[in-house]
Amino acid sequence: MNFMRFMNIILLFVVVLLIPSQAFTEEIKTRYTTIIYNSTDQLDNFNDNIITGGLSYFFQRQDSVTVKDEIVSKVDGLVEHVESILEMYPSMMHFRIVLLDDDNEVRAVYRRQYNKSVNYIAFYSPQEKTVYISVDDVELRVLAHEIAHVVIDHYFGVAPPVKIHEVLAQYVEKHLED
Ligand SMILES: [Zn+2]
Incomplete structure (x- = not known):
């Protein structure tokens, strides 16, 4: 087998391996x-597990007809609510949320x-501006x-120490329903 032929076979394998994972990745802006997800099950679980409860008035919008609409309303509503608890309103904030099936997947991504x-x-990667979250375990609080x-x-030009980050995030959790 000559080298080019060998390379062609390798390429073919790479293409075959890439197609399935690409085809199932969808996103909601x-x-x-x-929000990046790979099955409607993930979307449904994510939506069902984020119970806005006592905060419903804050999230309910009349145009929330589909699961996707509901998720958009919940996520954007929660971002604004968290900003108001912290009294931090960064401009130009955009980040990704990658939905994963369970905690095993979250751990695998973290390990990688x-x-x-x-x-x-769940965890947030500042380098990637991405939240990875298990739809099995997600709650409003998480x-x-x-x-x-x-x-x-996004608010601080220079990242505060990890401890400060954590204390503030826990403060938000605690005052979520105030
Ligand atoms: Zn944290």
């Missing part, structure tokens, strides 16, 4: 985010990026915590 084992159900990290990251 909201005012502040791009940071080469460290953790037991997280999403608000991660969005707080995003807002803090």
Whole structure:
């Protein structure tokens, strides 16, 4: 087998491997985010597990007809709510939310990026401006915590120490329903 032929076969394999994962990736654009998901199950779980409860008045919009509409309304509403709790309103904030099936997937992504084992159900990567979150474990509180990290990251020109980041994100969780 000559070299070119060998390379062609390798290329073919690469293409075959890439197609399926690309084909199932879809996204929803909201005012502040791009939500990336790979199944309608993920979307449904995400929507069902984010219960706005006592905060419903804050999120309900009349045009929320489909699951996608509901998610857009919840996510953008939560971003604005978190901003108001922190009294931080960064301009030009846009980030990604990648929906993952469960905590195992979250841990696998974290391990790949940071080469460290953790037991997280969600995390924010400041380098990628991306929240990775398990739709199995998500709750309003969990999403608000991660969005707080995003807002803090975008607000400060120089990143505050990790401890400050964490204290502020926990403050948001605590005062979510005030
Ligand atoms: Zn945190």
